[in-house]
């Protein structure tokens with residue numbers, strides 16, 4: 001077990017939407033810095049404080065704490081228009097008004113209008129075979145990063161260089177949009193004018209966040225790394241190709257934040273008490289029936305970014321154990337256990353069988369994963385309302401047994417239990433910062 005409690009990583013263990021934003025907001029109370037290290041505004045982190053809801057897509061979920069510095073690391077892809085408007089609405093409410101309270105890595109790649117156009121046009125063209133992306137240009141922006149033609153936040157500081165690269169890239173992207181995707185070309189002057197407007201207020205945020213974070217961590221600041229999406233959407237370890245275009249796990253923190261791997265401390269993995277996924281792709285424990293429907297209704301399972309209904313199903317402990325292993329999870333947060341109230345018998349998937357009926361591991365292809373049969377273990381449900389519980393002992397025996405079984409199957413302790421959207425509805429059994 002990792003004993004460095006100066007830094008904590010919060011990572012998703014399923015297909016996203018586990019409630020990472022709420023937990024990061026809660027833990028940010030004890031943190032000096034909150035860092036996003038991958039993904040972009042495909043994320044939608046919902047925070048509810050005293051009944052007031054804030055949805056953040058790019059700004060780290062520490063934004064509501066006055067003394068917390070928020071950092072957008074170099075591994076994030078940033079849509080300047082989205083960042084500018086998110087920042088403006090937070091500032092209008094009195095958050096992030098201090099200079100230096102939000103920093104943007106000079107190495108963060110920008111999501112540009114042609115990335116969004118390509119993402120959306122490709123999805124339209126794919127029709128039924130679509131990935132179900134958020135349409136925010138995430139994949140095309142990461143493609144350009146790795147093709148070494150991306151434009152980074154730091155490039156905005158050299159106006160002539162930025163304009164020249166934009167012109168060159170747009171010519172190439174327009175050719176692709178027109179010839180391959182049958183779309184209209186984007187107009188250079190309009191694209192530039194849009195970017196000039198959205199980036200004007202962002203220039204002052206651009207910084208060498210890698211050095212700054214190294215210094216902060218080594219001088220004893222408490223740092224929280226906020227994952228977006230989750231391991232089953234990881235471009236390497238998820239249900240490829242129905243994944244996002246970044247590495248989403250603990251392994252991405254060092255590269256995405258620009259810090260030494262040894263500076264990553266305790267890892268808190270977040271899982272719902274059941275499973276959801278948005279977008280296409282295999283989902284072995286999906287419930288296409290009234291139980292799944294009741295999870296969606298009770299749990300408010302509609303995307304924070306796109307509003308799409310989420311697919312719902314039983315907890316899949318096979319995938320959970322895989323995500324715990326790859327992320328090096330030290331402790332779990334189990335969210336939304338209150339949503340299961342009233343379901344008489346609960347199922348947990350503890351294994352898979354292949355089409356021949358033989359026990360099997362998680363297959364690496366989606367075609368094979370589509371065909372596995374989940375093996376279920378049944379557990380007794382409960383009827384009591386969990387919302388008012390102040391400690392684990394206040395939970396009904398069946399709910400405690402359910403949590404204990406998750407611990408056994410995941411092989412790590414449950415550190416935090418979330419019983420509702422509000423910050424106050426949380427049982428912190430073991431604080432990851434050790435406070």
Ligand code: IMP
Pocket residue numbers: 015016017042043044131132133134135136137138139228229233242243244245278279280
């Ligand atoms: P992209 O990240 O927009 O390219 O979308 C790729 C896949 O990841 C799609 O299935 C999306 O629905 C899913 N996805 C991306 N971000 C999130 C998220 O924050 N929560 C849940 N699913 C996400």
